[in-house]
Amino acid sequence: MKYGVRNSLQATVxxxxxxxxxxxxxxxxxGPIELSSVLTCDSVADLNLKEGDKVMVLIKAIHVIPVKE
Amino acid sequence: MKYGVRNSLQATVxxxxxxxxxxxxxxxxxGPIELSSVLTCDSVADLNLKEGDKVMVLIKAIHVIPVKE
Amino acid sequence: MKYGVRNSLQATVxxxxxxxxxxxxxxxxxGPIELSSVLTCDSVADLNLKEGDKVMVLIKAIHVIPVKE
Amino acid sequence: MKYGVRNSLQATVxxxxxxxxxxxxxxxxxGPIELSSVLTCDSVADLNLKEGDKVMVLIKAIHVIPVKE
Amino acid sequence: MKYGVRNSLQATVxxxxxxxxxxxxxxxxxGPIELSSVLTCDSVADLNLKEGDKVMVLIKAIHVIPVKE
Amino acid sequence: MKYGVRNSLQATVxxxxxxxxxxxxxxxxxGPIELSSVLTCDSVADLNLKEGDKVMVLIKAIHVIPVKE
Numbered sequence: 268m269k270y271g272v273r274n275s276l277q278a279t280v281x282x283x284x285x286x287x288x289x290x291x292x293x294x295x296x297x298g299p300i301e302l303s304s305v306l307t308c309d310s311v312a313d314l315n316l317k318e319g320d321k322v323m324v325l326i327k328a329i330h331v332i333p334v335k336e
Numbered sequence: 337m338k339y340g341v342r343n344s345l346q347a348t349v350x351x352x353x354x355x356x357x358x359x360x361x362x363x364x365x366x367g368p369i370e371l372s373s374v375l376t377c378d379s380v381a382d383l384n385l386k387e388g389d390k391v392m393v394l395i396k397a398i399h400v401i402p403v404k405e
Numbered sequence: 406m407k408y409g410v411r412n413s414l415q416a417t418v419x420x421x422x423x424x425x426x427x428x429x430x431x432x433x434x435x436g437p438i439e440l441s442s443v444l445t446c447d448s449v450a451d452l453n454l455k456e457g458d459k460v461m462v463l464i465k466a467i468h469v470i471p472v473k474e
Numbered sequence: 475m476k477y478g479v480r481n482s483l484q485a486t487v488x489x490x491x492x493x494x495x496x497x498x499x500x501x502x503x504x505g506p507i508e509l510s511s512v513l514t515c516d517s518v519a520d521l522n523l524k525e526g527d528k529v530m531v532l533i534k535a536i537h538v539i540p541v542k543e
Numbered sequence: 544m545k546y547g548v549r550n551s552l553q554a555t556v557x558x559x560x561x562x563x564x565x566x567x568x569x570x571x572x573x574g575p576i577e578l579s580s581v582l583t584c585d586s587v588a589d590l591n592l593k594e595g596d597k598v599m600v601l602i603k604a605i606h607v608i609p610v611k612e
Numbered sequence: 613m614k615y616g617v618r619n620s621l622q623a624t625v626x627x628x629x630x631x632x633x634x635x636x637x638x639x640x641x642x643g644p645i646e647l648s649s650v651l652t653c654d655s656v657a658d659l660n661l662k663e664g665d666k667v668m669v670l671i672k673a674i675h676v677i678p679v680k681e
Contacts, residue, residue: 268405268613271609271637271655271667273372278402286425287562288581291445292402292616298367303342304400305426305445307567307581307673310616314404322402322616328652329467329605330399331373333349333361333391333409335383336337337406340430340448340460340540355632356493357512360652361409374633374652376466376498376512379409391409397445398536398674402616406543411510418540424563429480429583430540436505441480442538443564443583452542460540467605468537469511471487471499471529471547473521474475475544478568478586478598478678494631495650499547514604514636514650517547529547535583536674544681549648554678568678574643579618580676590680598678606675607649609623609637609667611659612613 273328278302280320283311292316294324342397347371349389352380361385363393411466416440418458421449430454432462480535485509487527490518499523501531549604554578556596559587568592570600618673623647625665628656637661639669 278294281301290311292304302324316322347363350370359380361373371393385391416432419439428449430442440462454460485501488508497518499511509531523529554570557577566587568580578600592598623639626646635656637649647669661667 269611269659270403271649271651271659271661273652273655276369284426286427288560288565288567289426289562291397291426291447294402296369298369300345300365300367300369302395302400303397303445303447304402304616305397306402306616307579307618309567309579310618314402314614314616316402316404316616320404322404325401325403325608326371326395326399327605327608328360328372328374329465330395331371332394332463332465333363333373333375333383333385334394335385335389335391335407338452338542340442340444340452340454342445342448353633355634357491357496357498358493358633360633360654372652372654373409375409376411376510378498378510379411383407383409385409394539396536396539398672401670401672404614408541414507422564424565427564429535429564429585432540434507436507438483438503438505438507440533440538441535441583441585442540443535444540452540454540454542458542460542463539463541464509464533464537466498466510466512467603468533469509470532470601470603471501471511471513471521471523472532473523473527473529473545476590476680478580478582478590478592480583480586495629495634495636496631511547513547514549514648516636516648517549521545521547523547532677534674534677552645567673570678572645574645576621576641576643576645578671578676579673580678581673582678590678592678592680596680598680601677601679602647602671602675604636604648604650606671607647608670609639609649609651609659609661610670611661611665611667
């Protein structure tokens with residue numbers, strides 16, 4: 268399986284919170300890094316996404332914004 | 337400084353490759369995790385982005401896509 | 406502070422409306438121009454975003470779509 | 475004509491720079507505000523986009539990121 | 544009318560579901576293909592979007608992700 | 613394999629054009645519908661993407677913009 272994105276990371280789901288249309292998923296990468304995702308509740312249902320699940324998270328490079336302080 | 341995004345991560349720039357309009361920046365987070373960013377060459381120039389720079393990378397949660405294999 | 410985006414604009418928040426997962430922020434730029442943002446309620450809380458706040462709004466150039474009528 | 479985006483702004487194109495795949499368009503809104511767009515060269519050709527053109531620029535609210543300094 | 548996006552497709556709205564801030568619209572393209580859109584409830588109201596409506600759907604090429612299984 | 617996106621469509625690659633940093637892939641869905649994707653050349657190389665390939669294309673619902681004429 269090959270994804271046409273630069274960034275694909277292994278993660279463990281730590282929390283899923285469903286709203287009316289959108290849901291938020293928090294996950295933990297290796298080490299101390301955590302990420303949040305926002306997706307539709309329909310997608311959460313399709314994936315049967317729940318705490319403890321092992322997932323890949325995909326992020327297109329165009330959506331990664333560097334900031335220099 | 338507070339960013340209106342769920343994900344803001346500290347990173348060290350490992351490579352900057354400039355094209356005609358767009359550029360690609362690779363960076364290393366804590367631990368073994370690497371990320372790539374695509375941005376305009378103009379933004380690379382504004383930030384004077386180069387190998388070894390410490391940056392924050394911002395990623396809106398809406399751009400993080402979980403996949404279950 | 407330098408952002409790796411082409412568009413960073415000064416704005417004053419005119420309205421914040423929170424939903425269950427997502428929130429909508431309206432703001433006013435210089436002159437007659439208004440913009441809306443959608444972000445998570447978590448981000449609204451992190452920024453303590455409220456009417457009257459001075460903010461910068463960042464927009465990557467890739468998300469600006471020209472239309473010719 | 476109605477667009478399913480929160481932000482649609484009138485603009486005048488000030489510069490178009492074409493690369494191999496992607497192009498960058500700069501434009502001026504009312505007042506002192508300028509915006510940049512990145513799109514494919516194919517889209518620049520379809521729109522016959524050039525300096526002086528009047529365009530609408532569309533920006534989904536989800537792509538507007540507030541930052542509080 | 545010319546849009547600065549690579550993908551503009553004719554569609555018929557099959558369902559609109561409104562949440563507090565965001566809404567989801569499902570539509571049908573020619574043939575067996577269906578697409579979903581997420582937009583603000585404000586945009587749904589602006590377009591008076593409802594089942595049976597004929598719409599164009601715009602998708603920037605940068606948001607189309609190929610996957611090879 | 614389950615993707616956390618609303619839209620996943622089967623497609624056949626009809627053209628791949630590489631630039632310096634970014635590449636453009638055109639593909640054909642079932643019926644008369646064609647889509648274009650923009651991704652990094654690195655991703656094209658990772659997927660070994662070429663004319664005739666069968667791919668899935670993923671599109672998050674948030675990136676589908678309805679327009680009513």
